[in-house]
Amino acid sequence: MPVDAKLYYVLIASPGDVKEEREIIREEIHRWNSIHTRNMKIILQSVGWETDATPDLKERGQAVINRQLVDTCDMLIGAFWTRLGTPTPEAESGTVEEIERAAKEGKRCIVYFSDKEISLSGIDYKQYERLQEYKQVLNKRGLTNNYKTLEEFRERVFRHITMAVQDIVREEIERRSAEKEAKITEQAIGLSVQSVQTFQNVDISFESLADAQVSVKKLLESKFGIQDMEDTKEKEIAKIQTVLNSPELASLFNQQPTTESISAITQIIETATTPSMYALAAVGKYGNDSSSDWLEIVGDWVERLSTRKLESGYSWVSYIKTYPGLLLLYALGISALRANNINFLREVTERQIYVREYDSEFSLLSLIHPAYVFYNDTSKLIEPGFSRNYTPVSDHLNTLIKNLLYPNEEQSRYLDCFDLFEFLISLKGIQVCNDYAYFGSFTWRNDTTRFIIKSIQSAALRQGKYGIAISDLMNGEINLINTAKKYDEFAEKIRWDFGRSAPNYVSLLIQLAKEGKKVSSYRELINILDRKS
Template sequence: MPREGVTIYDLLISCPGDVTGYLQLIKEAVDNFNKLYGSLNNIQVSIKHWSTDSFPESGDKPQELLNKQIVRECDAAVAIFWTRFGTATDNYGSGTEEEIEEMLSADKQVFMYFLEAPIIPSNIDIKQYEKVQEFKERYKDRGIFFIVKDESDFQRLFTNHLSLYFLKLISEKETYQNENIKPFLTIRDKKTLSDENILPKQFSLLESKFINEKQSKINEYIDELNSTVISEEADILEDKSKMLTMPSKEDANVDFLYQIADSVAISDKFKYTINDFAKENQIKLHENFWYLGNLMKHKLQVQIPFGNSGPSYIGSDKEKKRFSKLNKLYWEIISYKEYIEYFTYIDNIKFVELIVSNLGKTYDEDIDVKLMVPKGCLLKHNNLLYPGENIIEEIQEIELDELLFKIEESDSVDAYAYFQIIPSNIERININPLLTYTTKPSYEDQKYNYKNSLDHIFIYKDFANSEFDILRFGIEYLKHNSSMAFPSILMFENVPQTVEYEITSKHIPDVVKGKIHLKID
């Protein structure tokens, strides 16, 4: 059955004619290596020799043709010298020498051995033997050959050298492959995908459609009130007419009415707030803008089991409607001003949107991220300004905190996926024995709920030392070639030049350390 992914290494045998008997020993050593280590490691050493692997070809010198066909394609060579050096080529003293030099010049492994076995003197070619000795002398300082005494000594040494060399190659290959496929974690800017020259952002809530619509709604209220004023002259004529036609019984009713009710007037605080808004926005108020006709308010208020019913009013529908509209206008302006104050504060915060990226070729798990922000730079969520009393409820209803402080997903970045499940808010109700409580939560309760919402966004574990404020958070799983946003934006009181980080994970043995470089205006 064929094996996929087998790496084949070609081993060139380069020997003069007097050591051909050693070829079989080389083959046996290679076969044993392949049986012991080849199958286990998906490699195979294949022997190449000119007698079996070359073919007839024309167009160049014989040795050069052999170099092209076999020598330069081999990954390693084994050479044995005894008494003969070989036949000279155009460039070297023998073909074996040329093959060795070809391999060495290509930074390939050469196993070289010199045999010092006994020999009959009459069989020695002195010139050939001298060339062998000269060649050995030339390489003695390079440490690339060994002396062997006989076949047994050669087989032992060569088997050992073959195993050491190719097992090292296997180990290096596995190390390279493991390095190549392991996760690679880093922290980058969401927009630029860089950790260099990150320019902190700022919100522009004061220019948002939301705040413009708030202002437009107030303008519409003022326009409507300007166009529906109550005429003082008409009321005077109506009062005179009533006085001329009013029976004495009705006079008594009027006297009684003034005993139980007061005239309604717009307070100076209301007037100042509305006038101030109109002046800032260059809006002119009608001269009868504040006139409410004969509107009156009962002095007594009816008690109901769960609190006050609120005041009741006496007057025409037009008068009541106008007073209600002025009241709404005042509170709309109060809310608008609280939004302006809150949005101004938020717009001045500088922040960055950071992501954790796995640029490696395999997933990672149990990722722990630690950020080290220089002291005096980090703005923690506990120190954020609370929204005003009249807007905090609406801000929670529209989940503005999530829109502002969470990092949105994009086509290349996942939103943070490991927030805790937020329990439904149970408002703290203060029940007294008289059952006189209000269902609307107090400002303190609303601030409590708002802080809880922020706590579920800014889920970092918070530490500190003499140099840094330290934030930690975790990511359970991050697949390869993907990125996940931080749980929240990172806010600054003062923008630091660098933020250091450390990342530990299940599949990266070392601590990943790095720096994020911020651009300061």
């Protein structure tokens, strides 16, 4: 499926003695794209003088490179080892001229110096001396990184690219905000005759679901709706984070968890998160899921409230502070599934988060898996009577989401959608995390099994509202089939209790659908298996 993405050019600048490093930079840019492009809607394109500069005899060679590559790039990555390069009329070398020109234009410049062993008999001492002098100049400006091995270089390049892109995106948001303010000012003093709709005349409220739906519709029509929603998102996230760090919760966090304390904690967090749940439910229903801007807003909203930070004290505290992210996943995901705005759900479920404390990337789904949000079995404290089915988080969220977002809907219809959503989250977890499947109340609620079976077979044939949505969520037929196999294998290995069992027949349902055999119930599926055996 085509991806609406922004293209950023990354210029590779170096003398000729770091060919391996230049290739590694290209490889790491490619790896970054494979991981982040779908989620961040950004594509990085590596460029270099040897492949992307067009010869032009009207001006000197470095001037051509400057005009064609340096001036058009968004980021520069430089690497040095023993040589500085050939001097130019403007700088100590062509590489230096590229770095200085890009830095002067305010572009991200990441420069590396190799500490690999060198053969003294094989280097140009004048080049090496000039290189050391330039290194001292850059060190004073804080522009350099050193590395001893190519593996270390590879790891640093990928990590620094990720951080640089985040900075570029943030600056882009700030720039757009400044442009918006300028336009508002122009209108206020009469410089602009064009009528514009801005945050000042769009009444945004997420205090109720109805308010949120009206607000989202207005924002979708507003010229500055994206930026207004971005601003509102930041305010709502700040409110939730303030509550998470409040003295009221701090006192509850500073003790062993009990049924009473966990109940109080979840109620406080749910109350603080409710406006954001209303907002994302409205976006899931009415939003434009083909817009990279709207996808980034919802993805960032959930991600920021799902990122776990190590804290002192009880270990379960840092985990339960990601509960808002889980709440938003359900609010957005169920709404998007029902409205067939499946790109919103895919945006969140495929999102990878870089966690600085671990210096690693994690799937968002793995970070807000209920078993981790309610760490060390604190989940058993969230819902009385957990021992019957042992899906306390699912049972709790089922009631919470129903009361907040679908209070007037028929119970059976609501449960069909709720259990299908949880099943799809479980399936998607296997696809993006391999072993982070989440088994909710669909593992024991027989009333919804028919609907899930029908939806799986519809997905195999890419038919119907939910069939198409599921196929798109899994990124097409091949990925659906491969994930179904992994899911069935995983479900077979799980040791079940309390009468629960995960569907381990997804592959079979897909196969039967392809053969033109429709299955309407689990009993019918068992009969087919018996006849085959």
